[in-house]
Amino acid sequence: MANAKVLAGATRLKQTIRILNDHWLLAEESWSDVVRRRFEDAHLAPLSPAVDAAVVGMQKLAEVLDQVRRDCSDRSELS
Amino acid sequence: MSQAEVHSIDALRDLRAALAVYGEDVLAALGAADAEIRRTVQWLQQDRPYFWQEQIKRRRERVATAKADLFRLRLQKTPEHHPSLAEPKERLRLAEAALQDAERRLMLTRKWQPALQQAVIEYHGAVQRLKDAASADVPRAMALLTRIVEALEAYLQVQPPDGRGSGIARATPEMESIARDVLDREAAPASPPAPEEAP
Numbered sequence: 519m520a521n522a523k524v525l526a527g528a529t530r531l532k533q534t535i536r537i538l539n540d541h542w543l544l545a546e547e548s549w550s551d552v553v554r555r556r557f558e559d560a561h562l563a564p565l566s567p568a569v570d571a572a573v574v575g576m577q578k579l580a581e582v583l584d585q586v587r588r589d590c591s592d593r594s595e596l597s
Numbered sequence: 598m599s600q601a602e603v604h605s606i607d608a609l610r611d612l613r614a615a616l617a618v619y620g621e622d623v624l625a626a627l628g629a630a631d632a633e634i635r636r637t638v639q640w641l642q643q644d645r646p647y648f649w650q651e652q653i654k655r656r657r658e659r660v661a662t663a664k665a666d667l668f669r670l671r672l673q674k675t676p677e678h679h680p681s682l683a684e685p686k687e688r689l690r691l692a693e694a695a696l697q698d699a700e701r702r703l704m705l706t707r708k709w710q711p712a713l714q715q716a717v718i719e720y721h722g723a724v725q726r727l728k729d730a731a732s733a734d735v736p737r738a739m740a741l742l743t744r745i746v747e748a749l750e751a752y753l754q755v756q757p758p759d760g761r762g763s764g765i766a767r768a769t770p771e772m773e774s775i776a777r778d779v780l781d782r783e784a785a786p787a788s789p790p791a792p793e794e795a796p
Contacts (some may be wrong), residue, residue, distance in 0.1 A: 521633055523629055523632075523633050524629070524630045524631075524633050526629070527625075527626035527627070527630050528626070529628045530625070530626045531622070531623060531626050532621055533617070534618070534619050534621075534622035534623065534626075537615065537618070537619070538615050538619040539774075540617075541611055541612050541615035542610060542612060542615075544611065544612075545608040545611065545612040546606070546608060550678050553745075553776040553777055553780060554779050557738075557741070557742075559726070559739035560638065560738075560784075561734065561737070562738070563735070564617075564726075564730065565727075565732070565734075565735075567726075568726040568727040568730050569623075569727060570599065571723050571724070571726060571727070572627075572723055572724040572726075572727040574723060574780075575719070575720045575721075575722070575724050576626075576630055576720070576724070577790065578716070578719070578720065578723075579634070579716060579717075579720040580632065580715040581634060582712075582713065583634070584714055585643060586637055586709050587637070589702065589705040589706075589709060590633020590640075590641060590645045590649075590702055590705055590706045590709060591702075592648075592652070594700075596671075596794055
Protein backbone atom coordinates (compact mmCIF):
# COMPACT_ATOMS: atom_id res chain seq x y z
CA MET A 519 0.00 0.00 0.00
CA ALA A 520 1.34 3.42 -0.94
CA ASN A 521 2.20 5.99 1.73
CA ALA A 522 -1.18 6.90 3.23
CA LYS A 523 -0.33 10.47 4.26
CA VAL A 524 0.94 11.43 0.83
CA LEU A 525 -2.05 9.76 -0.84
CA ALA A 526 -4.36 11.65 1.52
CA GLY A 527 -2.67 14.86 0.37
CA ALA A 528 -3.27 13.94 -3.28
CA THR A 529 -6.94 13.27 -2.50
CA ARG A 530 -7.14 16.62 -0.69
CA LEU A 531 -5.72 18.38 -3.76
CA LYS A 532 -8.36 16.80 -5.99
CA GLN A 533 -11.12 17.77 -3.58
CA THR A 534 -9.96 21.34 -3.10
CA ILE A 535 -9.69 22.06 -6.84
CA ARG A 536 -13.18 20.60 -7.31
CA ILE A 537 -14.56 22.89 -4.59
CA LEU A 538 -12.81 25.90 -6.11
CA ASN A 539 -14.22 25.04 -9.54
CA ASP A 540 -17.71 24.77 -8.02
CA HIS A 541 -17.32 28.25 -6.53
CA TRP A 542 -16.09 29.53 -9.85
CA LEU A 543 -19.17 28.10 -11.61
CA LEU A 544 -21.37 29.93 -9.09
CA ALA A 545 -19.47 33.17 -9.63
CA GLU A 546 -19.61 32.62 -13.37
CA GLU A 547 -23.42 32.74 -13.29
CA SER A 548 -23.34 36.29 -12.03
CA TRP A 549 -20.07 37.40 -13.56
CA SER A 550 -20.14 36.27 -17.18
CA ASP A 551 -18.25 38.83 -19.20
CA VAL A 552 -14.92 39.81 -20.68
CA VAL A 553 -13.59 40.47 -17.22
CA ARG A 554 -14.53 36.95 -16.13
CA ARG A 555 -12.74 35.37 -19.07
CA ARG A 556 -9.62 37.41 -18.43
CA PHE A 557 -9.62 36.48 -14.77
CA GLU A 558 -10.21 32.82 -15.55
CA ASP A 559 -7.50 32.62 -18.20
CA ALA A 560 -4.92 34.37 -16.06
CA HIS A 561 -5.64 32.98 -12.62
CA LEU A 562 -7.88 29.91 -12.58
CA ALA A 563 -7.23 27.96 -15.77
CA PRO A 564 -3.58 27.19 -14.89
CA LEU A 565 -4.55 25.66 -11.54
CA SER A 566 -6.19 22.43 -12.75
CA PRO A 567 -3.22 21.18 -14.83
CA ALA A 568 -0.90 22.10 -11.97
CA VAL A 569 -3.04 20.03 -9.58
CA ASP A 570 -3.16 17.12 -12.07
CA ALA A 571 0.65 17.10 -12.37
CA ALA A 572 1.05 17.33 -8.61
CA VAL A 573 -1.41 14.49 -7.97
CA VAL A 574 0.49 12.22 -10.37
CA GLY A 575 3.77 13.23 -8.69
CA MET A 576 2.35 12.56 -5.21
CA GLN A 577 0.99 9.16 -6.23
CA LYS A 578 4.41 8.15 -7.59
CA LEU A 579 6.11 9.48 -4.47
CA ALA A 580 3.69 7.56 -2.25
CA GLU A 581 4.57 4.32 -4.07
CA VAL A 582 8.30 4.98 -3.72
CA LEU A 583 8.09 5.84 -0.02
CA ASP A 584 6.13 2.67 0.62
CA GLN A 585 8.57 0.55 -1.38
CA VAL A 586 11.48 2.01 0.62
CA ARG A 587 9.73 1.12 3.89
CA ARG A 588 8.98 -2.42 2.72
CA ASP A 589 12.47 -3.07 1.34
CA CYS A 590 14.39 -1.66 4.27
CA SER A 591 12.26 -2.78 7.24
CA ASP A 592 12.49 -6.01 9.15
CA ARG A 593 9.42 -8.21 8.73
CA SER A 594 8.70 -7.78 12.44
CA GLU A 595 8.59 -3.99 12.01
CA LEU A 596 5.97 -4.18 9.26
CA SER A 597 3.48 -6.33 11.16
CA MET B 598 -18.56 48.08 -26.07
CA SER B 599 -18.70 44.42 -24.96
CA GLN B 600 -21.56 43.44 -22.68
CA ALA B 601 -19.61 42.88 -19.53
CA GLU B 602 -21.63 41.89 -16.53
CA VAL B 603 -20.58 41.75 -12.98
CA HIS B 604 -23.78 40.46 -11.44
CA SER B 605 -22.83 39.95 -7.86
CA ILE B 606 -20.18 41.33 -5.59
CA ASP B 607 -21.02 38.54 -3.14
CA ALA B 608 -20.05 35.96 -5.73
CA LEU B 609 -16.65 37.62 -6.01
CA ARG B 610 -16.27 37.62 -2.24
CA ASP B 611 -17.17 33.91 -2.11
CA LEU B 612 -14.69 33.17 -4.85
CA ARG B 613 -11.98 35.02 -2.97
CA ALA B 614 -12.75 33.00 0.17
CA ALA B 615 -12.67 29.77 -1.86
CA LEU B 616 -9.29 30.76 -3.28
CA ALA B 617 -7.97 31.33 0.23
CA VAL B 618 -9.12 27.86 1.33
CA TYR B 619 -7.67 26.37 -1.83
CA GLY B 620 -4.27 27.97 -1.23
CA GLU B 621 -4.23 26.77 2.39
CA ASP B 622 -5.25 23.23 1.40
CA VAL B 623 -2.58 23.03 -1.29
CA LEU B 624 0.17 24.23 1.03
CA ALA B 625 -1.02 21.84 3.76
CA ALA B 626 -1.02 18.85 1.38
CA LEU B 627 2.42 19.72 0.01
CA GLY B 628 3.73 20.36 3.52
CA ALA B 629 2.52 16.93 4.69
CA ALA B 630 4.25 15.29 1.71
CA ASP B 631 7.47 17.19 2.46
CA ALA B 632 7.31 16.00 6.08
CA GLU B 633 6.94 12.38 4.91
CA ILE B 634 9.92 12.82 2.61
CA ARG B 635 12.08 14.23 5.41
CA ARG B 636 11.02 11.43 7.77
CA THR B 637 11.78 8.70 5.24
CA VAL B 638 15.09 10.20 4.09
CA GLN B 639 16.27 10.53 7.69
CA TRP B 640 15.16 6.97 8.48
CA LEU B 641 16.87 5.59 5.38
CA GLN B 642 20.14 7.48 5.81
CA GLN B 643 20.56 7.49 9.57
CA ASP B 644 18.55 4.66 11.12
CA ARG B 645 18.64 1.83 8.59
CA PRO B 646 22.37 1.38 7.92
CA TYR B 647 23.08 1.11 11.65
CA PHE B 648 20.03 -1.12 12.22
CA TRP B 649 20.96 -3.63 9.50
CA GLN B 650 24.66 -3.69 10.37
CA GLU B 651 23.71 -4.55 13.93
CA GLN B 652 21.25 -7.16 12.70
CA ILE B 653 23.91 -8.77 10.52
CA LYS B 654 26.26 -8.95 13.50
CA ARG B 655 23.59 -10.57 15.69
CA ARG B 656 22.44 -12.96 13.01
CA ARG B 657 25.99 -14.08 12.28
CA GLU B 658 26.29 -14.93 15.95
CA ARG B 659 23.07 -16.95 15.74
CA VAL B 660 24.35 -18.82 12.70
CA ALA B 661 27.60 -19.59 14.54
CA THR B 662 25.65 -20.82 17.57
CA ALA B 663 23.38 -22.98 15.41
CA LYS B 664 26.40 -24.47 13.63
CA ALA B 665 28.10 -25.18 16.94
CA ASP B 666 24.94 -26.88 18.28
CA LEU B 667 24.71 -29.06 15.21
CA PHE B 668 28.41 -29.90 15.36
CA ARG B 669 28.12 -30.86 19.03
CA LEU B 670 25.17 -33.16 18.32
CA ARG B 671 27.05 -34.84 15.50
CA LEU B 672 29.95 -35.50 17.85
CA GLN B 673 27.51 -37.11 20.31
CA LYS B 674 26.47 -39.61 17.66
CA THR B 675 27.52 -43.19 18.47
CA PRO B 676 26.33 -46.61 17.16
CA GLU B 677 24.03 -46.77 20.21
CA HIS B 678 22.99 -43.11 20.33
CA HIS B 679 21.39 -41.35 17.37
CA PRO B 680 20.35 -37.84 18.41
CA SER B 681 17.87 -36.22 16.05
CA LEU B 682 19.55 -33.61 13.88
CA ALA B 683 16.34 -32.38 12.22
CA GLU B 684 15.64 -29.62 14.71
CA PRO B 685 19.17 -28.13 14.91
CA LYS B 686 19.43 -28.34 11.12
CA GLU B 687 16.18 -26.40 10.80
CA ARG B 688 17.44 -23.81 13.32
CA LEU B 689 20.62 -23.41 11.28
CA ARG B 690 18.63 -23.08 8.05
CA LEU B 691 16.43 -20.37 9.59
CA ALA B 692 19.44 -18.53 11.06
CA GLU B 693 21.21 -18.55 7.68
CA ALA B 694 18.06 -17.34 5.92
CA ALA B 695 17.67 -14.51 8.46
CA LEU B 696 21.31 -13.51 7.94
CA GLN B 697 20.87 -13.51 4.15
CA ASP B 698 17.74 -11.39 4.54
CA ALA B 699 19.61 -8.84 6.67
CA GLU B 700 22.48 -8.67 4.17
CA ARG B 701 19.98 -8.19 1.33
CA ARG B 702 18.19 -5.42 3.22
CA LEU B 703 21.43 -3.60 3.98
CA MET B 704 22.19 -3.77 0.26
CA LEU B 705 18.67 -2.44 -0.52
CA THR B 706 19.17 0.36 2.02
CA ARG B 707 22.31 1.44 0.18
CA LYS B 708 20.61 1.08 -3.20
CA TRP B 709 17.61 3.18 -2.13
CA GLN B 710 19.62 6.13 -0.81
CA PRO B 711 20.42 7.64 -4.25
CA ALA B 712 17.20 6.25 -5.77
CA LEU B 713 15.06 8.00 -3.17
CA GLN B 714 16.92 11.27 -3.71
CA GLN B 715 16.16 10.96 -7.43
CA ALA B 716 12.48 10.22 -6.74
CA VAL B 717 12.30 13.29 -4.48
CA ILE B 718 13.83 15.47 -7.20
CA GLU B 719 11.23 14.19 -9.67
CA TYR B 720 8.45 14.79 -7.14
CA HIS B 721 9.57 18.38 -6.57
CA GLY B 722 9.56 18.90 -10.33
CA ALA B 723 5.98 17.59 -10.52
CA VAL B 724 4.65 19.87 -7.76
CA GLN B 725 6.69 22.99 -8.46
CA ARG B 726 4.02 24.65 -10.60
CA LEU B 727 1.36 24.05 -7.97
CA LYS B 728 3.66 25.26 -5.19
CA ASP B 729 4.31 28.47 -7.12
CA ALA B 730 0.58 28.86 -7.76
CA ALA B 731 -0.34 28.41 -4.11
CA SER B 732 2.38 30.67 -2.74
CA ALA B 733 2.30 33.46 -5.36
CA ASP B 734 -0.43 33.19 -8.01
CA VAL B 735 -3.33 32.48 -5.66
CA PRO B 736 -2.51 35.39 -3.29
CA ARG B 737 -2.17 37.60 -6.36
CA ALA B 738 -5.58 36.49 -7.65
CA MET B 739 -7.09 37.11 -4.20
CA ALA B 740 -5.57 40.57 -4.07
CA LEU B 741 -6.96 41.27 -7.53
CA LEU B 742 -10.46 40.17 -6.49
CA THR B 743 -10.14 42.36 -3.39
CA ARG B 744 -9.28 45.37 -5.55
CA ILE B 745 -12.18 44.67 -7.92
CA VAL B 746 -14.64 44.26 -5.03
CA GLU B 747 -13.36 47.42 -3.32
CA ALA B 748 -13.59 49.40 -6.54
CA LEU B 749 -17.14 48.17 -7.18
CA GLU B 750 -18.14 48.89 -3.58
CA ALA B 751 -16.72 52.39 -3.83
CA TYR B 752 -18.66 52.92 -7.01
CA LEU B 753 -21.89 51.64 -5.43
CA GLN B 754 -21.40 54.04 -2.52
CA VAL B 755 -22.07 56.89 -4.91
CA GLN B 756 -24.23 54.96 -7.39
CA PRO B 757 -26.45 52.46 -5.51
CA PRO B 758 -27.93 49.62 -7.55
CA ASP B 759 -31.44 50.33 -8.68
CA GLY B 760 -33.81 48.55 -6.27
CA ARG B 761 -31.87 45.31 -6.15
CA GLY B 762 -30.92 45.28 -2.45
CA SER B 763 -27.53 45.45 -0.84
CA GLY B 764 -24.83 43.00 -1.87
CA ILE B 765 -26.30 42.30 -5.30
CA ALA B 766 -24.98 44.56 -8.02
CA ARG B 767 -26.03 44.12 -11.60
CA ALA B 768 -23.40 45.05 -14.08
CA THR B 769 -23.50 48.38 -15.71
CA PRO B 770 -21.08 49.68 -18.29
CA GLU B 771 -19.50 51.71 -15.49
CA MET B 772 -18.97 48.59 -13.39
CA GLU B 773 -17.53 46.73 -16.33
CA SER B 774 -15.14 49.58 -16.86
CA ILE B 775 -14.12 49.59 -13.20
CA ALA B 776 -13.40 45.85 -13.14
CA ARG B 777 -11.53 46.05 -16.42
CA ASP B 778 -9.44 48.95 -15.19
CA VAL B 779 -8.33 46.91 -12.20
CA LEU B 780 -7.39 44.01 -14.48
CA ASP B 781 -5.55 46.35 -16.84
CA ARG B 782 -3.53 47.84 -14.01
CA GLU B 783 -2.63 44.35 -12.82
CA ALA B 784 -1.61 43.24 -16.31
CA ALA B 785 0.48 46.33 -17.03
CA PRO B 786 4.23 45.78 -16.56
CA ALA B 787 5.73 47.75 -13.71
CA SER B 788 7.17 50.96 -15.06
CA PRO B 789 10.87 51.50 -14.37
CA PRO B 790 11.74 54.19 -11.81
CA ALA B 791 12.31 57.61 -13.30
CA PRO B 792 15.97 58.55 -13.47
CA GLU B 793 17.02 61.09 -10.88
CA GLU B 794 17.65 64.50 -12.26
CA ALA B 795 21.14 65.91 -11.92
CA PRO B 796 21.30 68.77 -9.43
